[in-house]
Amino acid sequence: MKFIKFITDTKPNPNKLGSKASNLIKLFQAGIRVPSGFIIDIKSYKYFLSKTKLKRKLKELFSKGYLAQDIIDLSKKVKSLILASELPKRISANIKRAYIKGLTEFGKKPNFAVRSSSNFEDLKDFSFAGQAESFLNNKEIDNILNSVKKCWASIFSPQSLLYLLQLKKKKNFEISPLKLETGVIIQEMINAQVSGVLFTANVTNNNLEQILINSTWGLGETITNSSIIPDSIILNKSEFEVLKIDIGEKAKMSIPDNDTSSVILINTNEQLREKCSLTNLQLKQLYELAIRIEKLFNYPQDIEWAIEEERVYILQSRPITTIK
Amino acid sequence: MEKIAEGLSCSSKVEIAGEIVYVKTIEDVIELFDKADGKICIVDDAGITTLGPILSELCATVCTTGGAGSHLAIVSREFGLPCIMSARFSTSNLSALQGKKAKIAHNGQDRGFLYLID
Numbered sequence: 001m002k003f004i005k006f007i008t009d010t011k012p013n014p015n016k017l018g019s020k021a022s023n024l025i026k027l028f029q030a031g032i033r034v035p036s037g038f039i040i041d042i043k044s045y046k047y048f049l050s051k052t053k054l055k056r057k058l059k060e061l062f063s064k065g066y067l068a069q070d071i072i073d074l075s076k077k078v079k080s081l082i083l084a085s086e087l088p089k090r091i092s093a094n095i096k097r098a099y100i101k102g103l104t105e106f107g108k109k110p111n112f113a114v115r116s117s118s119n120f121e122d123l124k125d126f127s128f129a130g131q132a133e134s135f136l137n138n139k140e141i142d143n144i145l146n147s148v149k150k151c152w153a154s155i156f157s158p159q160s161l162l163y164l165l166q167l168k169k170k171k172n173f174e175i176s177p178l179k180l181e182t183g184v185i186i187q188e189m190i191n192a193q194v195s196g197v198l199f200t201a202n203v204t205n206n207n208l209e210q211i212l213i214n215s216t217w218g219l220g221e222t223i224t225n226s227s228i229i230p231d232s233i234i235l236n237k238s239e240f241e242v243l244k245i246d247i248g249e250k251a252k253m254s255i256p257d258n259d260t261s262s263v264i265l266i267n268t269n270e271q272l273r274e275k276c277s278l279t280n281l282q283l284k285q286l287y288e289l290a291i292r293i294e295k296l297f298n299y300p301q302d303i304e305w306a307i308e309e310e311r312v313y314i315l316q317s318r319p320i321t322t323i324k
Numbered sequence: 325m326e327k328i329a330e331g332l333s334c335s336s337k338v339e340i341a342g343e344i345v346y347v348k349t350i351e352d353v354i355e356l357f358d359k360a361d362g363k364i365c366i367v368d369d370a371g372i373t374t375l376g377p378i379l380s381e382l383c384a385t386v387c388t389t390g391g392a393g394s395h396l397a398i399v400s401r402e403f404g405l406p407c408i409m410s411a412r413f414s415t416s417n418l419s420a421l422q423g424k425k426a427k428i429a430h431n432g433q434d435r436g437f438l439y440l441i442d
Contacts, residue, residue: 068357072350158350162357163399170403197393203401204334204392204434214393226390227369229410232332248391248410302398322401 003044003091004098007037007187016041018117018183023297023317030296032289034314035113036106037187038098042119044091045152045181052085062178071161078156083149092145099141099186110188111256112138114147116154118182120175133157136219137189139261144186151184190313191256192306194277195220198286200294200301201323202234208300208323210243211235211290215277217268218253220304220315227265228252231277240287242280249273285312293317325427325439329386331411333436334397336404340364340384341427341441346418356383364426364438366418367396384428386411386438388418408436 005017012022012029021039028034049055058078066074087095103109115134133154135147154160156177167173196215201208214223214230222228229248236243250268257264278286286305289312294301300323304316342364347353356363360383368388384406390396391409400407406428415421427439 068354071354158354162350162353165357166403197391199392203397204332212392214391223391223393224395226367226387226394226396226409229389230391230393232391302393321398 001094001098003041003047003094005039005041006098007034007039010039014119016043016183018042018119019318020115020117020316021183021185022117024185024314026296027293027314027317030292032292032314033311035187035190036102037112037185038102039117040091040095040148040184040186042181042183045183048085048088048091048152051088054081054085057081058178062176066161066165068162068165071158075156075158075161079153082153083146085149087145087149095145095148095186096141099144102186102188106188111258111261112144113185113187113189114138114144114151115185115187116151116182117185118155118180120180134221136221136263137256137258137261139258143261148184148186152182155180155182189256190306190308190315192219192308192313193217194282195223195306196230196277196304197223198290198303198305199320200237200290200303201320203320203322206324209237211237211287213278213283213286216248216250216253217272217277218255219263220306221263222252222254222265224304233276233278233283235283235287237291240284242283245276247274247276250277282307282312289314325441327437327439328415328421328426329408329411329413329438331386331408331436332391333406333430333434334392334409335400335407337430337432338406339427339429340406341425342384344421344424344426346422364428366421368418384408386428388413406430406436408438411436411438
C-alpha cells in the first residue's frame, strides 16, 4: 500500500519512516510487545507539501530565518496553513484502508494514538525530546486524519522552532525546520493502568550499573510533560535487585476520555498517591525487558512503556543522549 | 543563605548563582530568549510542556513537578544545564521570588537545593 507500512511486515528504515517508527519495528522483530499499528511514511509528508503547494509557501515564510520573538506568530501561521489544507486523496484513501485492515486484524475497535516519527528525533546527540507531538485516543477515522495533519504541523510548533534556535546558539548545529520531515505512527491506544519511562543507565548520576524508572498511574504523558511527581525506582543492573524506591505524589492521572476522543486529567485518589505504582513482579518484568532492549540496540536506552492488564507494552525506545 | 527549595538533581552538578524568573507560558520563555543569561527559571506544572527548550547560557531550571524522565530533564542534560525536578518550596508564593538572587547546589548524589542569597 503506497505511503503506508504495517509494523508487522516492514523493515526498519529511519530515513523512510523516522527513527521512532524504525525502533518500534526493530523491537517487534525481536519479539518485544509493541502496540499494533501502521506508519505513514515520510514521503507522504513531502507529497502533501508539494500537492498542496505548501512547500513554496513555507519556503517564503522561512526564507529570512527567524528570531525568538517571531516564533509564536510563525508557528500559528504554519499550523493554520497545514490544518486548512486538504489531505491528498491518495493519502487519505490509503490511511482509511489501513485503518479498516487494522480493525479487522485487531478484532475489536480500539482507539488510536497518533504520534510523530521524524528523521531528526531520537538521534545519539540530540533527542529533540518533547518537540514533536502525539495525539492520543483518537476514536474515528476523521479524528485520525486530523491528528496526522497535527503531527505534521508539530514540526513547526513553538517549542520545536525554539529548540532549533537553541541548537544553533549553543551547539553550533544549524538546521532549518524545512529540512525536518516526519512520518506518523498510528497505533492502538493502550489503556494503561501504569506507565512510565525507564533508563537503562542512571542518568542523574551517570551510573551505568543502575536502571532508573519513573512510574505513575494512567498514561505516561504526565511524566514526560512534568505535570506530576512520579515514583522513582533504582534497580541494580547486573542482576535484578531493587535499590531504592521514592514514592512520588502522582497527584493527577491522565486517562482516555471516550466521549471526547481525547485524554483528560483527573485527580488521583489518596490511596493511590501513597502507593508505589509498580509491584515487584512488574519491576522484574521491566528489568528483563530493559536488559533485552539495551542489548538489541547495543547502547543505553531511554524507554517509554505502558502496562495494560499485566501486559507490558513498549511505546518507544531511543538512545540516552547524555551518557558519558 | 536561606534554603527555599529542595528536589531531585537531574542534570549537571555545577553550582550556579543567578536571578530568579518564574516562567509560566511559552510567551514567557520566548521573552526570556537572549535575556536568559544569569537566570534561574522556576516552573511549576502549569504550561510546562512549552518549556522543553528553555535554555540559554547559564540558565538553570527548578521545577515543582516532574522527574528524571521528563522532557525538560532530558533536554537540560543535553545542554549541560542544572535541573532540579520535584522541588518542594518553603513558600507557596513563587511569584514573589521573581528577581531575587539565588544559588543552586547539589549534595553530590541526587539531591539539589535552591538558596536565596543577599
